[in-house]
Amino acid sequence: MLKFILRRILIMIPQLIILSVLIFALAKAMPGDALTGQLASSPKMDAQTLHELKQKLGMLDPPYVQYFRWLKGLLHGDMGMSIIHQTPVTQLLAGRMENTILLSAAVLILSYLIAIPLGIVSGRWTDSWADKMVVGYNYITFATPLFIFALLMLFIFGFVLGWFPTSGSVDIRVENGTFSYFMSKVNHLILPAFSGAIISTTVTIQYLRTEIIDTKIKDFVKTARAKGVSESNVYTRHILRNSFLPIAAFLGYDIVSLIGGSVFLESIYGYPGIGQLFITSIAQRDFSVVTALVMISGLATLVGTLLSDIILSAVDPRIRIE
Amino acid sequence: MGNQPLLQLKNLRTSFRIQDDYFAAVDDVSLTVNENEVVAIVGESGCGKSALALSIMGLHQEGRTKLEGNVNFNGRNLLSLSTGEMNKVRGKDIGMIFQDPLTALNPLMTCGKQIEESMTYHTSFTGGEKKERALELLKSVGIPNPGRTYKQYPHELSGGMRQRVVIAVAIACNPSIVIADEPTTALDVTIQAQIMDLLKELQKKNETGIILITHDLGVVAEMADRVAVMYAGEIVELADVHTLFENPLHPYTRSLLNSIPSTTDEKERLHVIQGVVPSLKNLPRKGCRFKNRIEWMDDHEHEENPVLREVEPDHFVRCTCYKNFHFPEEK
Amino acid sequence: MVFLKINNLKVYYPIRGGFFRRVVDHVKAVDDISFELKQGETYGLVGESGCGKTTTGRSIIGLTKSTAGEIIFEDKDLTKLSRKDYHNYRRDIQMIFQDPYSSLNPRKRVLDIVAEPLRNFEKLTIAEERQKVQFYIEKVGLSPEDVYKYPHEFSGGQRQRIGIARALTLNPKLIIADEPVSALDVSVQAQVLNFMQDIQKEFNLTYLFISHDLGIIQHMCDRIGIMYRGQFVEEGAAEDIYTNPQHIYTKRLISAIPDINPKNRDKQVEFRKKVNEEYKNSYDKYFNAEGKVYKLKQISNTHSVALP
Structure with a gap:
């Protein structure tokens, strides 16, 4: 098992290197940069100072030099500076993460x-x-796009009924560490979490339903019944355990896709997470933030698949990894 | 118990729902199983033999199946029991062996736990006693290293070993009847022989009544005491094994025996039964069901409402068409 | 001319292990076997699951790549032919598969299924193609209108005959039948076996008949090879094998056939016990230190056994 994990981690290294090259190239290929946008808004900025500033920030160096500088920083845990926010990217990410x-x-x-x-x-x-009714519910959640559903929830429960706050992750007036701070956090979380959860139930329900239907006609279930196992135990001990396998296997992927899926949720609910940051950073061409985020989600994907394999091998003796 | 049969089926009819109608897959089957007796039910796919086995155990899908008639066991009609009451019979009084050892065991449970499970429901054994009994069972079904197999998962065993575990599961609580549904069909020849010998040995030792469901007449010849031949949901012939193989009477039994490539007279042409087995929906419900597969026989040879009749002591045959039956190539 | 000669055929699959997934060993599915088929005969390849009989059949028809050895068909070594030349020989060898339910594409009409090999090898007009398909469909005992139906409209035996019709369209010389009747009921089995004998005479076919069922093999085959763990343990005319088996494994196989006469059942149990005793006691005589069988040795004109 340990050997398996170690090997998978070793394989991740070249995967991450390729990923980093791709990300860097794509980021550089994006039209525009962070500074040019500010030229119009700031009267002090003329073409001359802009050029000097770019030189100072190393933006005019050949791409490979920039890449290796970036990679070197990355290896030291330094993801560069956000030009827009004027803070180190790591610091910027920490709270939002x-x-x-x-x-x-x-x-x-x-x-x-x-x-x-x-x-x-x-x-x-x-x-x-x-x-x-469950199947009907599934059709509806499957057909409804997250951003529309989230907007609807926000409108009804946030604006019309006023039960929940409509943006932010915590009330800035309460003091950090107190009980009311915690309650405020929960209160801000409920609406976005429910909206996301309801839309993401579809796959799990569908999988579980078909797995149970498939499993309950299997021979070993007949064997269990022929032993005189009570109906409820036939389900808990035999059918459900087997039906949960694919869901357990998807857990790793689920975690990853949720982090990706948070882009919509966070944007709509004005929730200060990395998803929201990602959108604004792309719009503002804040390359160091964008590349850092894509790198992180790439790493998360690799870890997620590894996690899925580990979970599956833990629950299914047939694919137990030596 | 004396001469009282262990299990008695009376006019058992099992019907399945197709769209909105029920069609009988097992039709008016009456049969007894005595202590220490192997009764084989033989027939081709779709004849209703597996449906019959599941009916006795009450394992058909509810809401899609209609059961009529009687399955008398220990003075009770099993068909009238509730699921809870039936659960006390399953595994304890009647054990079941399924065809495919690959799918008949839960892949996520160790073999030991699967054997112990029925003891949990039918005995007051402690954990230690259950384990002891499970190890003893594994040994009695010929597992070379019971202690190891106890902890193994089904996928870690070969097909033959798995089928031994399936047998151990079925006999864990010493049932008086074991229903074996094609117990050797999915196995290799040499393994099949081993499992046949094992079943016979266990049956003699425990004086179990066995209902052996199979399509293989060779297995029947080696294992059965009495044989019921089924065609299209009905028993068409019932006799003790020697009578059946020496003096088969019903045209279907005779045709079946003639279609086996036997090991004694090689190279001769095999008999082919004309036509195909009718599907459940298109089954002729009136008259002799085998009629359209022996079309060269005159209509008046058949009975209008064929019944299973005792034509000599303990030898039952359905319909009168057997009397003058001949194969087409004989005339 | 040699019709089909297999020389030292090997099919190995690598086992990978260790940290870098290097090849640490091989599964020897087929391990150095040689045999020969004469035109017009039926050769039976027998053994239990995993013995390599199916792999042998598949490598002759090119569905599995052989690791080493020669497959000489009509004086040409198929393993050394270029793709193009191989294509020409490929039409002379056809295969019938075990499961009539999964070997026919359910979404295709019988016409398209049976015509598939024709479309690969011959350029026919639509009318010619249909005529040819109907000719063979009639040969296998179905009606010409059946070509417009789909596989699910047929019974198991009929489907297997459709599979045979497909194999016949190119007028092959050799047919590899891999467990052609194992999935069928006894009476349907009889129908297909009879039919295979009929067309053998009519089209002068040679069969390589692969099966685990010794009863069927005896019924169908002139000569038989018994395989065990990728190797031959015995080879001979059907009579040699059934009346004078020499290798302990052959004896085990034969003793395992259920006797159709219930009178013999106690005798049969005894026989099996005796053979099993012999198997245990004289294991060393038949298997070498690695548990492998020895090379085949000829003991009569027609009969060879793997003995030291």
Whole structure:
């Protein structure tokens, strides 16, 4: 097992290097840069100073020099400076990362809390009215785009009813560390987390439902029944354990896709996470931030797939990794 | 118990729902199984033999199946029991062996745990006692290293070993009846022989009644005491094994026996039964169901409402068409 | 002229292991086998699952790449032919598969299924093609209108005959039949076996008949090769194998065939016990230190056994 993980991590190195080259090239190929945009807004900035500034920041060096400078920094944990925010990227990300992870975790947990019971009910009692309702619910959530659903939720519960705050991650008036600070965090989290969770239940429900339907006609379930195993135990001990395999296997990928999916949620709810930062940084051509974020999500994808493999091997003895 | 049969099927009919109608896959089957007796049910795919096995155990999908008639066991009609009551019979009084050892065991559970499971429901054994019994069972089904297999998962065993574990699961609580649904079909020849010998040995030792479901007449000849031949949901012939192989009467039984490439008279042409097995929906429900597959026989040879009749002591045949039956190539 | 001669055929699959997934060993699916088929005969390849019989068949028809050895068909070594030359020989060798349910594409009409080899090798007009397909469909006992139907409209036996019709369209010389009747009921099995014998005479076919069922092999085959773990343990005329088996593995296989006469059942159990005893006691006589069988040795004109 340890050997397997170690080998996978070693394979990640060339993958990450290729990724870094691609990201850097794409970022450089984007039209425009962070400074030119400021030229119009700032009267002190003329073409001469702009050129000097660019020279100072190394923006005129040949691309490969820039790349290796960037890579060298990356290896030292330095992701460069954000030109727009005038702060180191690492510092900029730290607080937002925490928010995004919090939001993603909330979405993931809520999504499973909703999807697993629904999936079980619908798979176990196929063709019942409950199943039909779950399937109907699934059609709706599948067809509804996240950004429309999130906007709708924001409008109803945030603006019309006024139950939840409409932007930010915490009330700036409360003091950090107090109980009311925590409650404020939760309060800001509920609406975006629910919107994200409801839309992301579709796949889990669908998988669980079809897996249960497939598993319950398998021979080993007949064997279990022929042993006199009670109906509820036939489900808990035999059918469900086997039906959860693909969902467990997807857990790793799910985590990754949630971090990616947070772009919409954070933009709509004005939630200060990395997704929101990503959008604004692209618009402002803040390259060091964009490249850092893409690098991080690339790494997360690789870690996520590894995580999925590890989880699967832990729950399924047939693919146990030596 | 004396001469009382262990299990008695009376006019059992199992119907499946197709669209909005029910079609009988097992039709009016009456059969007894005695203590220490192997009763084989033989027939080709779609004849209803597996449906019959599942009916006895009550394992058909609810809502899609209709069961009529009686399955008498220990003075009770199993068909009238609730699922909870039936669960006390399954595994304890009646054990079941399935065809494919690859799929009949839960891939996520160790073999030991799967054997112990039925003891959890039917005995008051402690954990240690269950393990002891499981190891003993593994040994009795010929597993060379019970301690190791106890901890292994099904995928770690070969097909033959897995089928032994399946047998151990079925006999864990010493059932008086074991239903074996094609227990050797998915196995290699040499393994098949080993499993046949093992089943016979266990049956003699425990005096179990076995219902052996198979399509293989060779397996029947080696294992059965009595044989019921099924065609299109009905028993067409029922006799003890020697009578059946020496003096088969029903045209279907005779045709089947003639279509086996036997090891004694090689190279002769095999008999081919004309036509195809009718599907459940298109099954002729009136008259002799085998009629359209022996079209060279005159209509008046058949009975209008064929019944299973005792034509000599303990030898039952359905329909009168057997009396003058001949193969087309004989005339 | 040599019709089909297999010389020292090997098919190995690498096993990878260790940190860098290097090849540490090989699975020897087929390990150095040689045999010969004469035109017009039926040669049976018997053994249990995993013995390499199917791999042998597949490598002769080119579905599996051989690791070493020669496959000489009509004096040409198929393993050394260029792609183009190989294509020409490929039409003379056809295959019938085991499962009539999965070997026919369910979305294609019978016409398209049967015509597929024709389309690969011959340029025919639509009318010619249909005529040819209908000719063979009639040969296998179906009606010409059936070519417009789909596979699910047929029974298992009929499907297997459609598979045979497909194999016949190019007028092949050799047909490799891999467990052609294992998935079929006894009575349907009889139909397909009879039919295979009929067309063998009519089209002068040679069969390589692969099966695990010794009853069927005896019924169909003139000569038989018994395989065990990728190697031959015994080879001979059907009579040699069934009446005078020499290798312990052959004896085990034969003793395992259920006897159709219930009177013999106790005898059969005894026989099996005896063979098993012999298997245990004289293992060293038949297998070398690595558990492998020895090279084949001829013991009569028609009969060879793997003995030291």
